[in-house]
Amino acid sequence: MTVSQALRQAEHRLRDAGVPEPALDAELLLRHVLGWDRAAVIARGADNVPAAAEQRLFAAVDERAARRPLQHVTGTQAFWRHEFLVTPDVLVPRPETEMLVEAALELMRGLEAPVVVDVGTGSGCIALSIAAERPDAAVHGVDVSAAALAVARENARRLGQAGVELHEGDLLEPVAHLGGRVDIVVSNPPYVDPGEFPSLAPEVRDHEPRRALLAPDGPYGIYRRLAEASCRLLRPGGHLLAEVGRGMAATVAESFRAAGLAGIQTRPDLAGIPRVVSGHRP
Ligand SMILES: C[S@@+](CC[C@H](N)C(=O)[O-])C[C@H]1O[C@@H](n2cnc3c(N)ncnc32)[C@H](O)[C@@H]1O
The missing domain is CATH 3.40.50.150 (Vaccinia Virus protein VP39)
Known part of the structure; x- marks a missing residue:
């Protein structure tokens, strides 16, 4: 899965869960998991997300979808x-x-x-x-x-x-x-x-x-x-x-x-x- 695909899927799950700012939170969770800044997310949309990072991202998305505060997930x-x-x-x-x-x-x-x-x-x-x-x-x-x-x-x-x-x-x-x-x-x-x-x-x-x-x-x-x-x-x-x-x-x-x-x-x-x-x- 590419960075752009992961972002879209994460955003989709968060929106379905009623999270108020699903696009922003999806990006922040992805950046947290990959240790990237915003510029990297924009520039490297076609890169593949390593499998371990993908797993961590969707575990974090599940926590956020359960309405845990974003900052409790990222720390x-x-x-x-x-x-x-x-x-x-x-x-x-x-x-x-x-x-x-x-x-x-x-x-x-x-x-x-x-x-x-x-x-x-x-x-x-x-x-x-x-x-x-x-x-x-x-x-x-x-x-x-x-x-x-x-x-x-x-x-x-x-x-x-x-x-x-x-x-x-x-x-x-x-x-x-x-x-x-x-x-x-x-x-x-x-x-x-x-x-x-x-x-x-x-x-x-x-x-x-x-x-x-x-x-x-x-x-x-x-x-x-x-x-x-x-x-x-x-x-x-x-x-x-x-x-x-x-x-x-x-x-x-x-x-x-x-x-x-x-x-x-x-x-x-x-x-x-x-x-x-x-x-x-x-
Ligand atoms: C609204 S939070 C503010 C935390 C931090 N100062 C901030 O602005 O993010 C209020 C804090 O006051 C503490 N607190 C509540 N009643 C208190 C009291 N009677 N004396 C001292 N601290 C109290 C709570 O434990 C909590 O950490």
């Missing part, structure tokens, strides 16, 4: 400037979350050796991306999930960022010793509305960690607690930045205000959806 996801290991223990990093990295880096400009805490670090994508851009920063990542932290630790090792300190625990509790010295608290907390959980895509609902999607105290409670704890942890003038879901920005902004933060701002994503809410300790 990685690109985020900011790096490739992150992804397992079922962590949320797959989303492109919109790169906005948090961008906004945090912007607020850190001009600060020497800033102290940064990433709450709910998961794969470590935010903390490690910031640490890579700012080698002078002291970066901490916190997560309630020991399994997620193991993935973050492995990502830190692979990216040469072993200096990022990873802590297990609730919100800012494990870094309470930094009280009054933190420049930036950044977080992409779980924010799925429990009422909407059943209608999520099967890749998300059935495969991503519940704790990464649903907060036990509801979608807004975690922002309120985060804002209150940040007011104790940040230095005066230090910033809290959090990602929010569609339609949540105004309520989250209000809870930041109620917790005592000032200069509340919201930043829209590329689709115009308010995606990041920020404020600073007066």
Whole structure:
């Protein structure tokens, strides 16, 4: 079977299974199996796929057709400037979350050796991306999930960022010793509305960690607690930045205000959806 034939067959199977972007996923699975880039797939369409690779490709296609997330099949996801290991223990990093990295880096400009805490670090994508851009920063990542932290630790090792300190625990509790010295608290907390959980895509609902999607105290409670704890942890003038879901920005902004933060701002994503809410300790 040639590369073009394999691609067509893979796409066909994925489309039949209801996978949202069958052509793209077929290509990404083929590239994963062959270790090729996009240009090679285009240029070498008439090449024969070796039998062992063909077998691996269609095993991967079957997994994806069963609606396992593509990144669980390939094991990685690109985020900011790096490739992150992804397992079922962590949320797959989303492109919109790169906005948090961008906004945090912007607020850190001009600060020497800033102290940064990433709450709910998961794969470590935010903390490690910031640490890579700012080698002078002291970066901490916190997560309630020991399994997620193991993935973050492995990502830190692979990216040469072993200096990022990873802590297990609730919100800012494990870094309470930094009280009054933190420049930036950044977080992409779980924010799925429990009422909407059943209608999520099967890749998300059935495969991503519940704790990464649903907060036990509801979608807004975690922002309120985060804002209150940040007011104790940040230095005066230090910033809290959090990602929010569609339609949540105004309520989250209000809870930041109620917790005592000032200069509340919201930043829209590329689709115009308010995606990041920020404020600073007066
Ligand atoms: C939406 S995921 C974000 C993961 C990663 N930061 C990203 O943006 O891809 C939320 C993360 O917060 C963690 N988490 C949930 N509740 C938490 C809490 N109370 N304290 C600390 N981490 C929490 C989850 O385990 C999960 O890894």
